[in-house]
Amino acid sequence: xxxxxxxxxxxxxxxxxxxxxxxxxxxxxxxxxxxxxxxxxxxxxxxxxxxxxxxxxxxxxxxxxxxxxxxxxxxxxxxxxxxxxxxxxxxxxxxxxxxxxxxxxxxxxxxxxxxxxxxxxxxxxxxxxxxxxxxxxxxxxxxxxxxxxxxxxxxxxxxxxxxxxxxxxxxxxxxxxxxxxxxxxxxxxxxxxxxxxxxxxxxxxxxxxxxxxxxxxxxxxxxxxxxxxxxxxxxxxxxxxxxxxxxxxxxxxxxxxxxxxxxxxxxxxxxxxx
Amino acid sequence: xxxxxxxxxxxxxxxxxxxxxxxxxxxxxxxxxxxxxxxxxxxxxxxxxxxxxxxxxxxxxxxxxxxxxxxxxxxxxxxxxxxxxxxxxxxxxxxxxxxxxxxxxxxxxxxxxxxxxxxxxxxxxxxxxxxxxxxxxxxxxxxxxxxxxxxxxxxxxxxxxxxxxxxxxxxxxxxxxxxxxxxxxxxxxxxxxxxxxxxxxxxxxxxxxxxxxxxxxxxxxxxxxxxxxxxxxxxxxxxxxxxxxxxxxxxxxxxxxxxxxxxxxxxxxxxxxxxxxxxxxxxxxxxxxxxxxxxxxxxxxxxxxxxxxxxxxx
Numbered sequence: 001x002x003x004x005x006x007x008x009x010x011x012x013x014x015x016x017x018x019x020x021x022x023x024x025x026x027x028x029x030x031x032x033x034x035x036x037x038x039x040x041x042x043x044x045x046x047x048x049x050x051x052x053x054x055x056x057x058x059x060x061x062x063x064x065x066x067x068x069x070x071x072x073x074x075x076x077x078x079x080x081x082x083x084x085x086x087x088x089x090x091x092x093x094x095x096x097x098x099x100x101x102x103x104x105x106x107x108x109x110x111x112x113x114x115x116x117x118x119x120x121x122x123x124x125x126x127x128x129x130x131x132x133x134x135x136x137x138x139x140x141x142x143x144x145x146x147x148x149x150x151x152x153x154x155x156x157x158x159x160x161x162x163x164x165x166x167x168x169x170x171x172x173x174x175x176x177x178x179x180x181x182x183x184x185x186x187x188x189x190x191x192x193x194x195x196x197x198x199x200x201x202x203x204x205x206x207x208x209x210x211x212x213x214x215x216x217x218x219x220x221x222x223x224x225x226x227x228x229x230x231x232x233x234x235x236x237x238x239x240x241x242x243x244x245x246x247x248x249x250x251x252x253x254x255x256x257x258x259x260x261x262x263x264x265x266x267x268x269x270x271x272x273x274x
Numbered sequence: 275x276x277x278x279x280x281x282x283x284x285x286x287x288x289x290x291x292x293x294x295x296x297x298x299x300x301x302x303x304x305x306x307x308x309x310x311x312x313x314x315x316x317x318x319x320x321x322x323x324x325x326x327x328x329x330x331x332x333x334x335x336x337x338x339x340x341x342x343x344x345x346x347x348x349x350x351x352x353x354x355x356x357x358x359x360x361x362x363x364x365x366x367x368x369x370x371x372x373x374x375x376x377x378x379x380x381x382x383x384x385x386x387x388x389x390x391x392x393x394x395x396x397x398x399x400x401x402x403x404x405x406x407x408x409x410x411x412x413x414x415x416x417x418x419x420x421x422x423x424x425x426x427x428x429x430x431x432x433x434x435x436x437x438x439x440x441x442x443x444x445x446x447x448x449x450x451x452x453x454x455x456x457x458x459x460x461x462x463x464x465x466x467x468x469x470x471x472x473x474x475x476x477x478x479x480x481x482x483x484x485x486x487x488x489x490x491x492x493x494x495x496x497x498x499x500x501x502x503x504x505x506x507x508x509x510x511x512x513x514x515x516x517x518x519x520x521x522x523x524x525x526x527x528x529x530x531x532x533x534x535x536x537x538x539x540x541x542x543x544x545x546x547x548x549x550x551x552x553x554x555x556x557x558x559x560x561x562x563x564x565x566x567x568x569x570x571x572x573x574x575x576x577x578x579x580x581x582x583x584x585x586x587x588x
């Protein structure tokens with residue numbers, strides 16, 4: 001009896017809490033389907049009295065979300081691939097071979113990632129102007145790669161270090177060089193860690209605001225996160241269009257999360273348990 | 275760690291030195307150029323975009339610079355000016371409040387949720403997913419979701435009206451009294467699920483036999499929590515603490531999207547003040563000095579984190 005009561009309290013409490021977390025999200029999704037007149041007449045806090053999907057067309061076409069989403073993918077995909085590739089080779093060499101000073105190099109790279117980005121903003125902007133990259137997507141890609149590398153290398157290093165040595169040893173005896181060992185032996189074994197980091201870094205880079213507004217200026221080059229802020233200025237009181245834009249901006253990361261759920265949470269946990 | 279011993283037993287026959295050959299070091303062994311490139315290329319990339327800019331950042335903080343004319347060296351004048359700048363002091367105080375409230379409450383909330391949801395039972399998967407969902411949103415998305423709430427006549431006001439507390443209603447984000455707290459709330463909403471996942475991973479790693487033993491010795495729930503769970507989570511606690519402090523000092527997106535630091539700097543953090551000093555007032559030297567202050571505040575945490583990492587690598 002008491003047990004039943006406790007279970008009941010637990011579930012009631014948790015359902016209320018879950019609602020507190022999901023409620024705002026559901027609210028925004030619902031609001032994105034209301035017409036301008038409905039919101040003007042009944043306010044943003046009321047229940048819907050209308051249904052339209054024109055808000056999505058407005059955000060998508062008039063608000064430039066399509067362009068912004070393409071920009072985001074043009075930045076995010078190469079950044080993730082490049083930074084994981086570079087981090088993987090560095091982690092491989094540092095964890096499996098006696099590179100002089102390897103520990104210092106590893107920690108220096110990690111320290112770089114822990115720096116507050118504020119100290120880098122001005123020099124990075126000036127450097128991108130100097131190299132002619134300023135206001136191009138390349139600037140954003142290279143910054144994201146450079147800034148993320150240290151952490152990815154550190155995590156992959158921890159993972160590769162703990163892989164059994166026998167396979168590498170056998171491959172070495174068979175005459176395989178470092179390149180073959182890396183590509184044929186280590187990389188396949190590292191796949192779970194790469195998937196986890198891939199899913200994480202995708203959301204981090206996709207969600208970034210600060211670097212984008214530091215190295216980009218032109219509106220139609222902005223990725224979706226800063227574009228969403230611009231949308232808010234463009235459609236000042238069209239709350240349903242802003243809500244539709246918000247939903248559009250959230251869909252890609254939610255999709256990645258749902259697809260790689262296990263890896264995603266595993267990736268977050270790597271850091272905690274290590 | 276098994277690899278270390280096994281590889282060491284095969285005499286170093288290869289051109290490249292294999293990891294972990296203890297003592298029998300063969301420094302003379304040639305390191306294959308490919309391996310050198312494997313390390314140097316990523317390191318060079320990070321040097322160009324992180325290490326070198328960081329050093330420049332320190333140098334700029336000693337200059338007066340508008341971004342057009344060359345920077346002019348003025349010694350520590352920027353720091354002297356910071357000391358007398360009321361906006362800076364307000365931002366510093368707000369950053370401390372942010373650290374305590376955002377950091378403290380997300381640890382308490384995340385740990386509490388992890389404790390409640392650690393046992394696998396019906397519905398737990400759903401609750402965890404619900405709490406975790408906002409973590410995948412960008413802070414700008416989070417900000418816009420909550421903006422709807424704070425809107426005059428928005429959901430927050432509706433709720434207050436329903437429960438008869440109309441007199442509390444105010445323009446949440448536009449009132450200097452409430453702006454900072456109105457920004458912290460969404461940030462917390464997003465962070466708690468993240469901290470919960472970190473703690474869940476840590477709790478899973480605790481040997482259940484420890485709890486069993488404590489129960490046998492007659493320890494009650496609180497005692498087990500305090501004397502078994504918390505000490506066993508030492509590693510996780512250190513990581514969470516570092517993550518929280520670094521995240522707090524970096525917080526920018528959510529404030530920028532909701533209030534841009536206003537009204538009247540009432541929700542200004544060091545990070546937002548730095549950004550507007552640099553890219554709106556174009557005082558690049560002065561902004562660099564603020565960035566250095568942020569760096570110094572983060573330094574202790576970074577060092578602690580590295581010492582921990584270093585010990586593990588050893």
